[in-house]
Amino acid sequence: MLIKEGKTDWKLLLIVVILATIVGGGILWCTMKQETLVTQLPEIRILKDETANWKTYRSEEYGVELKYPLDWNIGQPPEFKETLIVAPKSIIEEMNKIQWATGGGIFLTISINKSTERPTFESDEYTRVVEEKPVVVGNSPATEYTALQLIDLPGIPKGSVTISIVAEIGETFYKIELLDNQYRDIFNQILSNFKFLEKFCGWSTYGECSSDSNCLAGGCSSQVCYSKNEEPIVTTCEWRDCYNADTYGVSCKCVENKCQWTE
Helix, strand or coil: CCEECCEECHHHHHHHHHHHHHHHHHHHHHHHHHHHHHHCCCCCCCCCCCCCCCEEEEECCCCEEEEECCCEEEECCCCCCCEEEEEEHHHHHHHHHCCCCCCCCHHHCEEEEEECCCCCCCCCCCEEEEEEEEEEECCEEEEEEEEEECCCECCECCCCEEEEEEEEECCEEEEEEECCHHHHHHHHHHHHCCEECCCCCCEECCCECCCHHHEEEECCCCCEEEECCCCCCCCCCCCCHHHCHHHHCCEEEEECCEEEEEC
């Protein structure tokens, strides 16, 4: 009771007021916190694939697959069979008219070259390599080089920046270059969809056999075709897409009394 013998119990009343203030403040704080959490929830946005309607280029011979804008095209200089040029249609059309009789330049936009030798990048009197870093292209490790043009050359003005990416795929080295830096965004989008088309890279022991039932696929990734008359095959454990026999349409069979991969 707050009233004793006709008098107000002020101490008890003060305690009740303090407790009510604490409880009310706590409820108000929790309510405000919930409202803050609700207002701070990030907006959910659906990202649009800007390359969804791009054209696709695929070459088993060249070993690549890539997507490029609708108003771009791909050309191949007649005298440089190992080089592809990816550029706006107007540039490819002009190059075809003059039969690619040019010394090159940044107008070629993007070039893709393959070679059996690793490309080298070193600073000299013409260019300076300003950055080198590891990247991943087509699910494969690669190295990106950024170079600055130090002097004016035909088709390559001083101050131009070139991005070169080198990837080793099997025994082949690919060099993907951005020559005209104003297309850096398109270059990055092309790289995001880039694929290297490796050939089947499993191997065979050519062990003796009399029928297909004598041949087995072994190794950690089933990449080795061997004879059941041989010791089981032991390999290191790493996976490569080019080990997938189903993808490449090959089987481990007995051919001329030897176990080997065959179509």
